Amino acid sequence: MRLSYVSSCSARTRSTVLVDIPPPPGPQQPPGGQYPPPGPYGAQPGHGQAPGPYGYQPWGQGHPPYGPPLPPPAPPVNGFAIAALVLGILCFLPLIGLILGFIALAQIKKKGERGKGMALAGMILSGLGTAFLVFAFASGGAAEFWEGFKEGAQEGATFSVDKGECFDSPEGSLEGVAYDVDKVPCEDKHDGEVFANFQMDDGSFPGDAAITETADEKCYTLQPAYAMDSWAVPDNVDIYYFTPTRQSWGLGDREISCLFGNKEPSAGLTGSLRNDETTLDADQIAYLKAEQIHNEAMESAPAEEYVEDDLPGHKQWATRVSGALTEQVGMLRAHDWGAAAQGPVTALVKDLDTARKEWQQAGRATDADVFYEHYEKGANLTDPKQTITARKALGLATNLPTYYEDENGEGGGGTGGGGAEV
Numbered sequence: 147m148r149l150s151y152v153s154s155c156s157a158r159t160r161s162t163v164l165v166d167i168p169p170p171p172g173p174q175q176p177p178g179g180q181y182p183p184p185g186p187y188g189a190q191p192g193h194g195q196a197p198g199p200y201g202y203q204p205w206g207q208g209h210p211p212y213g214p215p216l217p218p219p220a221p222p223v224n225g226f227a228i229a230a231l232v233l234g235i236l237c238f239l240p241l242i243g244l245i246l247g248f249i250a251l252a253q254i255k256k257k258g259e260r261g262k263g264m265a266l267a268g269m270i271l272s273g274l275g276t277a278f279l280v281f282a283f284a285s286g287g288a289a290e291f292w293e294g295f296k297e298g299a300q301e302g303a304t305f306s307v308d309k310g311e312c313f314d315s316p317e318g319s320l321e322g323v324a325y326d327v328d329k330v331p332c333e334d335k336h337d338g339e340v341f342a343n344f345q346m347d348d349g350s351f352p353g354d355a356a357i358t359e360t361a362d363e364k365c366y367t368l369q370p371a372y373a374m375d376s377w378a379v380p381d382n383v384d385i386y387y388f389t390p391t392r393q394s395w396g397l398g399d400r401e402i403s404c405l406f407g408n409k410e411p412s413a414g415l416t417g418s419l420r421n422d423e424t425t426l427d428a429d430q431i432a433y434l435k436a437e438q439i440h441n442e443a444m445e446s447a448p449a450e451e452y453v454e455d456d457l458p459g460h461k462q463w464a465t466r467v468s469g470a471l472t473e474q475v476g477m478l479r480a481h482d483w484g485a486a487a488q489g490p491v492t493a494l495v496k497d498l499d500t501a502r503k504e505w506q507q508a509g510r511a512t513d514a515d516v517f518y519e520h521y522e523k524g525a526n527l528t529d530p531k532q533t534i535t536a537r538k539a540l541g542l543a544t545n546l547p548t549y550y551e552d553e554n555g556e557g558g559g560g561t562g563g564g565g566a567e568v
Contacts, residue, residue, distance in 0.1 A: 220260070226250035227261030231268035243272030307388070307403055309343055309372070310420060312336040320386045320407045332418040337411065338386060339419055341372035342404040351395045357402070361387040365404035373406075374434040375421050376441075377543035383419065384409050429484050430540050433491070436477040440498075440528070443470030453514040453521075460517060464524075465509035471502035471528070490536040501527035 227250035229243070247269030254262050307313055312332040315324060320338055330336050344364060346357070365385050373379050388403040406419050423431060443466045448459035478495045504524030511517035530550050537544050 221258050222260065224250045224254050224257075224259040224261040224265070226253060227259075227265040227268070229268075231264040231271075235268075235271060243268050244276060247272065306343075306401060307340045307405075309340055310418075312339045312415075312418070319411050320405070323391065324388065333416075335414045335416050337414055338405040338407045339415060340403050340405045341420070342368035344368070344402055344404075346390070346400045346402060348400065351392050354389075354392075357389045361389050361402045361404070364402070368404055370438050371422065373419050373421055374426065374431070374438070375542050377537070377545065377547055378421055379406070379419055379547075381548050382409050382413070383407070383415065427541075429481070429487050430542060432477065432481040432483075433487075433536070433540055433542070436474045437533070439477070440467075440470050440474045443467045444528075453517050457511075457514055457517065460521075461509050461511060464505050464511075464517070464521065467524070467528075468502055468505040468509055471498055471505060475499050475502065487536065487539045490539040494533060494536045497527045497532055501525075 226246045229246050229250075232243075247265045250261060250265035250268075253259060254265065307327060307329065310332075311329055312334075313327040313329050313336060315327055315337045317324065318337070327338075332339060342365065346352075346360060365387050369385065370376065383406050386405050386407045388401075388405070390399040390401065406415065408414055426434070446466055447463050448456050450456035450459060453460045475495055475498050478491060478498075483491050501524045504520045504527065508517050508520035508524060511520065530546060534544050534546070
């Protein structure tokens with residue numbers, strides 16, 4: 147029909163330029179002396195030629211014959227049908243795939259497009275996926291899946307190093323942002339050694355400054371549990387930490403890792419700094435636990451350096467030290483010491499008991515002069531150098547740390563080394 151319509155139009159269009167020309171004489175003249183009517187597309191039929199299967203052949207030479215008509219183009223495939231099939235196969239957002247399938251069927255029916263099979267297949271697969279999700283939510287399986295997904299994502303975005311493990315940083319530094327570490331034996335040279343891990347509270351991201359402040363404060367309080375003998379920690383070692391980044395916090399990362407590292411990163415560490423219940427004997431543990439009580443009290447001194455500026459604060463401090471000495475003396479007396487340590491520890495206990503009384507009097511001082519009088523006597527009796535003999539008998543470190551010798555109270559191990567975000 148389409149070809150006939152075009153031919154008819156061509157004949158009518160071109161009829162305005164055709165003239166009645168007599169045929170040439172000769173036997174080739176058609177009967178009646180007239181040319182046949184114009185053929186399709188305005189062409190004249192050839193002499194003595196019968197119409198072809200699709201109309202008359204063109205008249206004259208050098209004109210190729212007309213071929214068969216081209217078949218109509220196939221209608222396009224509906225895009226929603228393709229999307230529904232893809233979502234159904236991938237089981238991704240199955241409810242969306244089901245909706246897209248319905249839209250595709252409606253458009254295919256209206257526009258005559260292809261893709262009905264795709265739409266139906268996508269709807270079936272999406273329906274199965276939707277049913278599975280409903281069952282998973284009803285049975286609690288979805289919650290387990292989501293938790294597993296978050297844990298997997300967190301493991302891919304963060305890393306964790308356990309207490310007592312040593313590692314090397316690929317960047318060769320314990321500051322900045324770390325994406326991974328290489329765990330190595332502590333006997334070999336390494337960049338860091340983890341001595342504690344702890345979790346921050348849940349909630350919104352508190353900010354880098356708040357996290358660093360928490361790490362700085364908590365890591366120093368956790369150090370004695372891992373390195374009970376602070377004298378055994380070299381002066382060139384400082385405390386560092388791994389903290390969460392804003393990105394890892396969003397994935398549930400709340401862990402802060404406290405670690406030892408060299409103040410000179412290129413120097414590294416060799417050997418473990420761990421000295422706790424896993425590496426010390428009973429006498430060493432008893433002595434260090436008692437000593438730690440005294441150390442904590444001494445570190446609670448008021449911010450004002452001079453007694454005249456804060457006499458009440460210094461008196462309260464002296465009272466705390468006196469109470470700590472009372473507890474320390476009681477613990478040392480209660481322990482059954484080995485033969486080698488019995489004598490040195492007994493002598494130390496005697497000095498500590500005398501110091502306790504002086505610190506007690508300082509806490510009751512009526513003015514700064516009286517405070518200084520008792521404070522100086524008590525401080526001399528509790529001087530760390532007085533413990534070297536007992537330490538040697540117990541097999542503990544005897545090299546006095548430099549922070550005891552610094553007049554300003556600052557020395558090795560006195561300040562934080564920094565931290566890396568993970």
